[in-house]
Amino acid sequence: MxxxxxxxxxxxxxxxxxxWLEARPGAKWHRPADGVLAAWVADMDFPTADVITDSLxxxxxxxxxxxxxxxxxxxxxxxxxxxxxxxxxxxxxPSYVRExxxxxxxxxxxxxxxxxxxxxxxxxxxxxxxxxxxxxxxNRPLVPIMxxxxxxxxxxxxxxxxxxxxxxGARAIVLLNPHNPTGHVFTRIELLAIAEAAERHDLLVxxxxxHADIVFEGTHMPFAALNDTIVDRTVTTTSATKAFNIAGVxxxxxxxxxxxxxxxWNALPTHLMGVPSAMGVEASVxxxxxxxxxxxxxxxxxxxxxxLLADLxxxxxxxxxxxxxxxxxxxxxxxxxxxxxxxPKQVFLDKGQVELSPGSDFGPGGVGxxxxxxxxxxxxxxxxxxxxxxxxxx
Ligand SMILES: Cc1ncc(COP(=O)(O)O)c(C=O)c1O
Numbered sequence: 001m002x003x004x005x006x007x008x009x010x011x012x013x014x015x016x017x018x019x020w021l022e023a024r025p026g027a028k029w030h031r032p033a034d035g036v037l038a039a040w041v042a043d044m045d046f047p048t049a050d051v052i053t054d055s056l057x058x059x060x061x062x063x064x065x066x067x068x069x070x071x072x073x074x075x076x077x078x079x080x081x082x083x084x085x086x087x088x089x090x091x092x093x094p095s096y097v098r099e100x101x102x103x104x105x106x107x108x109x110x111x112x113x114x115x116x117x118x119x120x121x122x123x124x125x126x127x128x129x130x131x132x133x134x135x136x137x138x139n140r141p142l143v144p145i146m147x148x149x150x151x152x153x154x155x156x157x158x159x160x161x162x163x164x165x166x167x168x169g170a171r172a173i174v175l176l177n178p179h180n181p182t183g184h185v186f187t188r189i190e191l192l193a194i195a196e197a198a199e200r201h202d203l204l205v206x207x208x209x210x211h212a213d214i215v216f217e218g219t220h221m222p223f224a225a226l227n228d229t230i231v232d233r234t235v236t237t238t239s240a241t242k243a244f245n246i247a248g249v250x251x252x253x254x255x256x257x258x259x260x261x262x263x264x265w266n267a268l269p270t271h272l273m274g275v276p277s278a279m280g281v282e283a284s285v286x287x288x289x290x291x292x293x294x295x296x297x298x299x300x301x302x303x304x305x306x307x308l309l310a311d312l313x314x315x316x317x318x319x320x321x322x323x324x325x326x327x328x329x330x331x332x333x334x335x336x337x338x339x340x341x342x343x344p345k346q347v348f349l350d351k352g353q354v355e356l357s358p359g360s361d362f363g364p365g366g367v368g369x370x371x372x373x374x375x376x377x378x379x380x381x382x383x384x385x386x387x388x389x390x391x392x393x394x
Contacts, residue, residue: 011294013046013301014377021045021380026248032355039384040357042180042330044245044375046301048287049294052244055286059279068278074099076281079288080238080253088212090225092236092255096262099253101276103210104130106237106254107174109273111138113264114204119171122164122203124156126332126362126369128180131208135174143168144364147182149323149334153217154184158193165197172204173197175223178211181332181362181371183325185218194223195230204258205234213243213295216303217326224257231257240287242328243295245375251280298375302329305374305381312385317392329375332359336368338392344370352391354384 009015021029021038028043047053068074077097084090100106111121111134121135122143135142145161147154165173173194177186186194198205207223224231239252256262265273276284306324309331313322321334335344345358348370359369374381 009297009301011046011297013298014379016045016047016377016380018380035353036349037354037380037384037387039373039376040355040371042242042328042373043247044298044329044373045377045380046245046298046375048245049291051290051294052246052283052286055282055290056279059282065278068281070275070281073097074276074281075285076251076253076276079285080255083288084222088220088222088225090222092224093231093257096256097253098256099251099276099281100237101250101252101274101280103208103237103239103252104134105273106235106252107131107206107208108134108138109265109268110204110206110235110258110261111135111140111172111174113268114258114260115140115171120169122168122170122173123363124176124179126181126359126365128176129357129361129363131174131176132361132363140172142363143170146365147179147184149182149321153323153326154179154182156184156186156190156193158190161193162197165201165203170201170203172206175205175207176211177207177209177223178215178220178327180211180328181330181357181369182323183328183330183332185215185220185326187218188221188226191221191223191226195226198230198233203233204260205230207234207236209236209238210242210252211328212238213240214299214302214329215327216299216306220327224255233258235261240284240291243298244283244287244291246283246287249277249280249283251276251284302375305329305376305378306331308378308381309372309374309385312382316385316389329373331372331374333370333372334368335359335370344368348388348391350391351394352387352389354387354391 028041029038076099117139120143121140125144212220224234224236234257236255241247319337348354357371359366
């Protein structure tokens with residue numbers, strides 16, 4: 001990409017061009033057919049931070065690809081603790097922190113050691129499909145906790161939630177905060193209600209905070225930091241991969257507050273969890289320690305885009321409902337009023353040549369919706385909506 005700098009867009013985010021994107025080997029642009037605009041999986045169209053690519057270049061130049069000397073832990077642990085402290089005011093306990101390969105792996109391994117097949121698990125719906133699928137694959141019946149679209153954003157009805165949990169027999173709650181696909185940033189009151197239910201019914205809380213760096217409205221509060229006791233039943237997991245657009249590096253972090261999960265993991269065969277690659281750790285540490293100037297610039301473009309999308313939808317896609325997300329670069333569009341004969345994702349793909357994520361994959365509350373990834377340039381975002389509008393006219 002030629003990223004000629006100008007004042008409002010120092011990294012050239014609005015200058016990414018289609019041919020550069022289409023030539024990329026990653027799944028987002030490579031998997032869709034030729035000519036299709038990719039706005040599905042949660043990768044951004046922007047090249048990652050220069051400090052990350054520089055650190056990986058230096059790593060490659062040193063050509064030391066042997067086992068890294070991470071005793072007792074990798075530098076990712078320190079970078080995580082430091083970032084949680086400075087950005088979110090939370091002091092993780094260093095001895096509870098370990099590096100892993102993926103966030104989803106943490107969710108699965110936590111459920112594996114702290115619940116049994118057949119134990120119901122609560123998840124806020126509609127939900128990021130892999131989290132939903134995990135419950136199905138692991139035979140943990142879903143307890144869907146519905147988020148509500150209100151006139152001001154998304155919300156959890158805390159009273160209904162308390163009743164749902166009380167009657168569900170749930171043994172654990174998987175919390176995605178900020179939430180995918182709604183972009184909801186759980187408020188302190190909502191988190192306290194979740195903590196209260198967890199204490200009352202002795203539940204494990206697995207808090208996936210991977211989108212915590214991409215918050216436009218409200219404040220991200222690490223669940224484990226809510227009060228002095230909740231950490232003891234919480235597993236917190238995150239990574240630099242969503243905010244810094246490096247999902248392929250496969251490195252994540254977990255803070256295992258729950259003794260049950262810590263003990264369960266200690267009893268597992270040593271290598272089941274695996275460790276991330278040295279390159280993944282290198283990239284993630286660079287992101288968290290040096291990448292904030294880049295992230296600040298990305299946030300400006302994403303903030304512009306989430307509102308631009310509202311304007312575009314209002315003028316070009318009447319009938320589609322969109323609540324501007326408080327976090328993430330994902331837009332959750334309600335297309336039910338369009339009364340389409342087919343899944344809207346299929347209509348937009350077949351007639352508009354745009355690849356979106358189908359709402360039907362997101363479980364309860366998902367049918368009739370699509371998820372649009374708006375982490376792209378202004379001109380591509382406009383074209384995405386133009387093509388969606390053309391699909392509806394066709
Ligand atoms: C809420 C959430 N959790 C987890 C992931 C994926 O994390 P990982 O690739 O580390 O498993 C994503 C990816 O989009 C996500 O949105």
